[in-house]
Amino acid sequence: MGLRERKKAKTRVALIDAALDLFLEQGYETTTIDQIAAAVDVSPRTFFRYFGSKEEVALAPAADAQDVFLSELHDRPETESPFTALAHAMRGSVALLRDGEPEDKARFLKARLVVEATPTIFAGQMRLMMANEQRILEEVARRRGVDDLRSQFVTATFTSTIRVGFENCTVEQLSDIDEMTKRLEDTFTLVDEMMVPGWDR
Amino acid sequence: MGLRERKKAKTRVALIDAALDLFLEQGYETTTIDQIAAAVDVSPRTFFRYFGSKEEVALAPAADAQDVFLSELHDRPETESPFTALAHAMRGSVALLRDGEPEDKARFLKARLVVEATPTIFAGQMRLMMANEQRILEEVARRRGVDDLRSQFVTATFTSTIRVGFENCTVEQLSDIDEMTKRLEDTFTLVDEMMVPGWDR
DNA sequence: TTGTCATCTGTCATGAACTGACATAATCTA
DNA sequence: TAGATTATGTCAGTTCATGACAGATGACAA
Numbered sequence: 001m002g003l004r005e006r007k008k009a010k011t012r013v014a015l016i017d018a019a020l021d022l023f024l025e026q027g028y029e030t031t032t033i034d035q036i037a038a039a040v041d042v043s044p045r046t047f048f049r050y051f052g053s054k055e056e057v058a059l060a061p062a063a064d065a066q067d068v069f070l071s072e073l074h075d076r077p078e079t080e081s082p083f084t085a086l087a088h089a090m091r092g093s094v095a096l097l098r099d100g101e102p103e104d105k106a107r108f109l110k111a112r113l114v115v116e117a118t119p120t121i122f123a124g125q126m127r128l129m130m131a132n133e134q135r136i137l138e139e140v141a142r143r144r145g146v147d148d149l150r151s152q153f154v155t156a157t158f159t160s161t162i163r164v165g166f167e168n169c170t171v172e173q174l175s176d177i178d179e180m181t182k183r184l185e186d187t188f189t190l191v192d193e194m195m196v197p198g199w200d201r
Numbered sequence: 202m203g204l205r206e207r208k209k210a211k212t213r214v215a216l217i218d219a220a221l222d223l224f225l226e227q228g229y230e231t232t233t234i235d236q237i238a239a240a241v242d243v244s245p246r247t248f249f250r251y252f253g254s255k256e257e258v259a260l261a262p263a264a265d266a267q268d269v270f271l272s273e274l275h276d277r278p279e280t281e282s283p284f285t286a287l288a289h290a291m292r293g294s295v296a297l298l299r300d301g302e303p304e305d306k307a308r309f310l311k312a313r314l315v316v317e318a319t320p321t322i323f324a325g326q327m328r329l330m331m332a333n334e335q336r337i338l339e340e341v342a343r344r345r346g347v348d349d350l351r352s353q354f355v356t357a358t359f360t361s362t363i364r365v366g367f368e369n370c371t372v373e374q375l376s377d378i379d380e381m382t383k384r385l386e387d388t389f390t391l392v393d394e395m396m397v398p399g400w401d402r
Numbered sequence: 403t404t405g406t407c408a409t410c411t412g413t414c415a416t417g418a419a420c421t422g423a424c425a426t427a428a429t430c431t432a
Numbered sequence: 433t434a435g436a437t438t439a440t441g442t443c444a445g446t447t448c449a450t451g452a453c454a455g456a457t458g459a460c461a462a
Contacts, residue, residue, distance in 0.1 A: 004429050004438075032418065043441050048420065123328030127320060130327065149391055152365045160357035164350065190350055199395040205409075205458050233447065244412045249449065 012050050012060075013107075014040045019057045020110040028058065028118040055124045061111035062125055066132045069093045073139055082140040082151075083200035086158045087188050094184070098177045105177065112166075112174050133159055144201065154200045161187050213251050214308075215241045220258045221311040229259065229319040256325045262312035263326055267333045270294045274340055283341040283352075284401035287359045288389050295385070299378045310376050313367075317375065334360055345402065355401045362388050 018039035022031040033054060037044045051057040073089035080088065097105055115121050137155045141147035144154075165187040166180070173179040219240035223232040234255060238245045252258040274290035281289065298306055316322050338356045342348035345355075366388040367381070374380040 002430070007429090008439080033420085034418085044419095045421090045442080046440055049439075052420095054419070119328060122331070123324045126327035126331065127324035130323070149365065149387060150395075152369070153361070153388070153391055153395065156361035156365050157358065160354070160361045164353045164357050167353070186350060187354070190354055194351075194354070194397055194400040196395055196397055203459070208458085209410085234449085235447085245448095246413080246450090247411055250410080253449090255448070 011040065011042065011046075015042075015047060015050055016057055016060050017107065020107065020114060023058060023114045023118070024110060028054075028114060028121060055121060058111065058114050058118070058121045059124050059128055061108050062115065062128055065093065065097070065108065066128065068096060070132070070135055072096075073136070078143070080143075081198075081200050082143045082154050083158060083191075085139075085143065086136070090162065090184065091181075094177065094181055098181075109175055109177075113171070116174065129159055129163070140200075157191070161191055212241065212243065212247075216243075216248060216251055217258055217261050218308065221262075221308065221315060224259060224315045224319070225311060229255075229315060229322060256322060259312065259315050259319070259322050260325050260329060262309045263316065263329055266294065266298070266309060267329065269297060271333070271336055273297075274337070279344070281344075282399075282401050283344045283355050284359060284392075286344065287337070287341075291363065291385065292382075295378065295382055299382075306378065310378075313375050314372070330360060330364075341401075358392070362392055 015036060019031070019036045022035055022039065025031075033044045033047050036057070037047045047057075051060070069089055072092040073085060075092075076085040076088055097108060115125050133155055136158065137147070137151060140155050141151045144151050162184075165184045169180070169183065173183065216237060220232075220237045223236055223240065226232075234245045234248050237258070238248045248258075252261070270290055273293040274286060276293075277286035277290055298309060316326050334356055337359065338348070338352060341356050342352045345352050363385075366385040370381070370384065374384065
């Protein structure tokens with residue numbers, strides 16, 4: 001990796017970190033692009049060369065996490081039923097985060113706090129999840145052999161499960177990956193109880 | 202109702218209609234507040250006295266529809282299980298629209314086309330749905346007697362059902378309420394097949 | 403009817419989020 | 433080191449959104 005590429009990656013991360021810190025400190029709406037750019041010593045125009053919008057920088061960690069999840073999903077064995085594969089892919093993604101760089105973990109949790117605190121960003125995350133749902137649907141349809149209403153419902157149910165699992169957490173729970181994992185498992189268990197056996201086949 | 206109040210309601214509807222027509226004609230991003238205001242012969246400043254943002258005018262019909270749904274939900278008999286009450290409230294809302302003023306119907310369908318065509322607005326609709334979900338959750342929790350993970354899941358499942366039912370429609374399906382109803386019933390039937398009896402009690 | 407009050411509306415000024423154009427500076431490659 | 437690429441800064445301009453104030457309009461009582 002050349003110097004140019006390394007510098008770019010560094011600037012990108014610096015912009016995300018500076019933005020998240022400012023968002024947490026003084027709120028998303030009240031911090032300006034100028035402030036974020038100044039904190040990293042680049043021009044405001046350069047900010048927009050890294051991120052298409054102010055919203056995008058706040059959602060960058062979430063977007064990255066979704067890419068990780070998708071990659072985990074594609075690595076699941078063919079024998080697993082769709083929902084089982086989805087659940088394990090989720091567990092794998094959380095594990096990667098837990099065992100990864102502390103800075104990455106901190107960044108992810110900060111981003112979650114910002115999302116929870118800002119309706120605009122929360123909506124953006126929903127849009128992100130919906131976009132991701134299309135990619136998940138492809139995998140579910142592939143495993144089931146048909147792209148029908150049921151495949152869509154299995155996919156939507158997974159999204160709901162994740163959403164419910166992450167939602168309504170206290171700040172403590174939001175800041176602790178183990179707590180998150182526990183909550184997630186409770187929700188997966190609940191789904192198991194509520195669904196007819198073989199519902200996702 | 203006094204003249205002032207009538208005038209206000211008229212201006213509001215005129216702004217929505219003008220905005221939706223412009224959005225459909227030339228796209229959401231490219232139409233300006235100035236254009237919308239000019240089409241209704243009011244100042245741009247006045248537009249913002251009726252709607253907090255450009256997004257809000259596009260989502261006004263969706264927001265109104267959600268209020269109707271909530272009202273239908275509260276009218277459902279106590280004996281119905283949560284999901285049954287939700288499904289019937291949805292049927293009731295659609296029926297009200299079907300049998301209501303043709304202009305209201307046209308406005309609702311136009312708004313749906315705009316939402317489908319515009320990612321930003323789509324995200325906004327998600328935010329609306331999430332906000333509404335909180336209100337739905339209250340009713341589900343009330344009927345079940347407890348606000349727990351299961352109540353949240355029942356609520357989220359309903360939201361998913363509606364979303365899947367309305368999603369991936371052709372423009373024709375989007376423009377025809379009977380088609381929408383049919384699709385919705387198919388989805389409700391599917392949920393019935395996939396869930397364990399009494400799952401929402 | 404008329405005068406007073408509350409409310410709505412238009413005008414103006416301002417700030418912040420973007421975007422295109424172009425020049426400069428940094429990196430890469432031969 | 434020279435020349436090609438690519439990143440960055442500067443500048444000008446558009447649009448969204450909001451506060452302040454003045455004028456217009458409907459509401460209401462004497």
